Amino acid sequence: MDSKNKKPATAVIHAGLNSPQQGAPFTDGPCFASTFHLKGEADSADYQYARFHNPTWTALEKGLSELEGGETVIFPSGMAACAAILSSLLVSGQTIVLPADGYYATRAYAEAFLQPNGINIQLVATTKLLDIDYSDVDLVLIETPSNPLLDVVDIKRLADKVHTSGALLAIDNTTATVLGQQPLSLGADISMSADTKALNGHSDVVFGHVSSADKQLIERIRLWRKLAGNIPGPMETWMVHRGLATLDLRLERMCANASKVAAFLNTHSSVKSVRYPGLESDPSHRVASAQMHHFGFVVSFDLGEASLAQTFLNNAALVFxxxxxxxxxxxxxxxxRWGTDDVSQGLIRLSVGCEHVDDIIHDLECALSKIAK
Incomplete structure (x- = not known):
């Protein structure tokens, strides 16, 4: 069966696996090697030196490429993946658009290492991305849904607008994951993800990847990884590949839980406001319904004051x-608490897990009772 025709639950389980061979394991273990046998010409073997490539990388990159619809390069963190895009595709005098309301570290990296080298940075809120002129822009790197307020932009419309001006569009797809949203099929040039989060899903590995259907773009990014030495370890790579196999199962539970949690919080008297694309009243609902396969597992809600938010967190026994x-x-x-996001002092970003939803809601209800007035 062609990988494009597989259902998501099947696709993630079989992603990157070799055809069955008699007596062979289902999956190869991590390849711990810094050097490989290399006789004769330098290009006479698939593997030459571990900074260039590794069989364990190949398996995961193959699997992610099948899911993303474009060639994939893996990295030792989500920020390494982000830095690869920013550092390999921009030169002095060019301009990048970044989300004013997205992940802070992306902005911080650009301000610390791109701006001093003559690259112009334009910060735009997610809800305003379709309103601006991109005629002098070279690269747009945005996050949808945004973190932590979960605003969503129409990727197809944005891609059309960005491409009309001759710029590239990269999407940080960490929150939605490759099963929740397909940036490349919606017109983006690049899809990236911090696989530390849901893709691996076990809170035990820091990881990231970049995918693109544009051969020249992805080769430029691959070259940057090779020369910068920003490479993942084989054990971490193998662990992410193992985590990937259960992504659909985990997302099904997490997103279903999040939907019920958002509905509960939305009616609680102590909660000032709730952001979750799955709520019909949410500003992101219409666009998210059209381009996302699920509404995600993150719910953000506002308790109004820092002290109330901390009291809630102190009394939530099940929530880490x-x-x-x-x-x-x-x-x-x-x-x-980080002082980096322009959000209410009482805003809580809740990542809903795989516990039974009744237990989660009971725990939230008990913690909220400690701040009820």
């Missing part, structure tokens, strides 16, 4: 207070 998302465990944090 942490600064990541997408794992099996339900996690939450008060985002304003």
């Amino acid at each position: 207070e942490a600064t990541s998302f997408g794992g099996l465990h339900t996690m939450a944090e008060r985002r304003a």
Whole structure:
């Protein structure tokens, strides 16, 4: 069966696997090697040196390429994947558009390492991306849904507008994952993800990847990885490949849980507001319904004050207070504690996990009762 015709649950389980061979394992273990036998000419073997390539990379990159619809290059973190795009595709005098309301580290990297080298940065809120002129822009790197307020932009419309001006469009697809949204099929030039989050899903590996159907773009990014030495370890690569196999199963539970949690929070008297694309009242709902295969597992809600948010977190026995998302465990944090996001002091980003939804809601209800007025 062609990989494009497989259902998502089947696709992730078989992604990157070799055809069955008599007596062979289903999956190869991680290849721990810094050097490979190389006789004669340098290009006479598939593997030459571990900074260039590794069989364990090949398996995962093959699997992710099947899912993304474009060739994939893997990295040791989501920020390494992001840095590869920004550092390999821009030169002095060019302009990049970044989300004003997206992941802070992306903006921080650009301001610290691109701006001093003559690259212009334009920050635009997700909800305003379709309103601006891209005629002097070279690259647009945005995050949809945005983190942490979950605003969504119409990728196809944005791609048409960006391409009309001759620019490239890259989508940070971390929150939706490759099963939740297909940026390349919607017209984006590049899809990237911090696989630390839901794609691996077990809160035990830092990882990332970049995919593109444009051969020249992806080869430029691959060359940057090779020369910069920003490479993933074989063990981490193998662990992500193993985690990928259960992505559909985990997302099914997490997203179903998130939908019920969002509905519960949306009617609670102590909650000022809730952001979740699955709520029909949410500003992101219409566009998300059209381009996403699920509404995600992240719910952001506002308790109004920092002290109330912290009281809630202190009393949530089941919810782990942490600064990541997408794992099996339900996690939450008060985002304003970092001082990097322009959000309410009482905003909590909740990553809904795989626990039974009744237990999650009961735990939230008990914690919210401690701040009820």
